[in-house]
Amino acid sequence: MTRTSFLKRDEAVGLAILALIIFVVFPVMLDDFRLNLFGKYLTYAFVAIGLVLCWGAGGILSLGQGVFFGLGGYCMAMFLKLEASTPEATAIQSTPGIPDFMDWNQITALPVWWQPFDSFALTLAAILVVPAAFAFVIGFAMFRRRVSGVYFAIITQAIAAIVTILIIGQQGYTGGVNGITDLRTLMGWDIRPDGAKTALYFVNGVLLFVCLLVAMAIRKSKFGRVLVAMRDAEDRVRFSGYDVASFKIFIFCVGAMMASVGGAMFTLQVGFMSPTIVGIVPSIEMVIFCAVGGRHSLMGAVYGALLVNWAKTTFSESFPDLWLFGLGALFIAVVMAFPNGLAGLYDDYVKPRLPMRRTAPATQPQPAE
């Protein structure tokens, strides 16, 4: 028998179908405006994939993923804002060359912690390092003390609230409740025209697939199995010689980094970043995307993010007042009726009827030699 290949056949087929939808079907079927909208939906899929790893595989439910999404988004927005705030463009300000909201708040020099965001390389590094470092601090404080389950969820939610308040309160440094707006170019390339948005959609899609493959690799490694084992019997893992906390910290950091990449792509495609995307409600919505897609399924998470966001746009355009109730009802329905989400429905009802799977289960992956 050949060495077990990285992907099983149905996984490869699943990835191919998803690639077809994202890279062919959407661009062909949707106009520029809708395609940009779907690109925005897909940025939430990054968060959902991270949640499948943390929550689905590891049992760590974070209700504060919006914070990491926001960190990535703000890092990117700070870079774009600095680029847009050239001394020429801001000549009418009392202090030209700094972002406009700083000038409105009587700040006369660029704060030190904004300065690294002059460099695109440092910004890209920050998009990965800042959320990972923040997740590490939270994870270290929580998991070393054996905080888990609902307590962890509540604390992460509180962190989402705190970060939102902090961003709003520090208006001169963060743009406050308006966020960072009026973003124009990325290294001289105007990101506002339709053509640029389409290009960013594809960049977003490629990055999403990179995240998917990384997540798959983690789940297929022994690390992934240890995560599942921790969910089933944490003490047994601990007394089999594993430092459980370091495993949880690691996967929480990975989830945070993925959310952050999604946030950065959100800023690029939507053209602003604001605290409304960081807080409690968006953080909970992110969990719902993951739950609807199926919290054990990486690809389910992508479909969940697409579907719920599409429903949100559609329904909130027609019934803006009812949408939140609809979302709540959807979450309850998922938890009560189909806890494994869309992926669970697929596994239970669709997969058994597919003819091509006849031969697959007979040969279990057994690397012989």
Added chain:
Amino acid sequence: MQENHNFILAVEDLTVSFDGFKAVDGLSFYIEPNECRVIIGPNGAGKTTVLDLICGRTRATAGSIDFKGSELTRMREDQIVHAGVGRKFQTPSVYEDLSVFENLEISYPRGHTVLGALTFRRDAEVEARIRDIAETIFLGDMLQERAAILSHGQKQWLEIGMLLIQDPQLMMLDEPVAGMSVAERKKTAELLNRIIRDRAVIVIEHDMGFVADIATRVTVMHQGKRLSEGSMAHVQADPKVVEVYLGH
């Protein structure tokens, strides 16, 4: 204090109190290499707490636990495991969502760090060892089954197998035959007799026939203290033991 380097485990003046209640109270005992020590005693005597203390699940209030020169009371659970102490829980504790093979693989003593687990490769050596252990625990033909479908007794065996694959020098088993059928109990006794040979073992058990079968020495606990210690015949003849435990 007894100075004797032959002991693999020396527990001295071990005390733990939960809100003033002393679950273990000034307990001392010594285990020799290759000894099978059985701890018996009435419910609430503190037997399981002693195992919890040794494996680091509960922190001692006072006293010391010396394992081959390392002080276990100050070590983290996973460090204690790597020092060579394995623990089986009273209720079978296996990973239900994983296969028997994967359950054993996780306990295989390699790739226990984050990086190690990410880069772990299932090579021929790992496979051979897992198959070998699976045969020993009567699960050789169930390697690909999910652990959730195993019977209670099979789960107990699987957990014993998970200990065995770590090859600990001190193995602690909490009521390994509890809840088993007569046939399973007999097989388990056989299994234990085979695997306790090359290591020190501490067993908690209520089944006196089973105890007589495997014990080198017996420690009787009562209200967190040591009531009696010695050979099976010795403790059975001890009037204090008869009064609090065996008598009724």
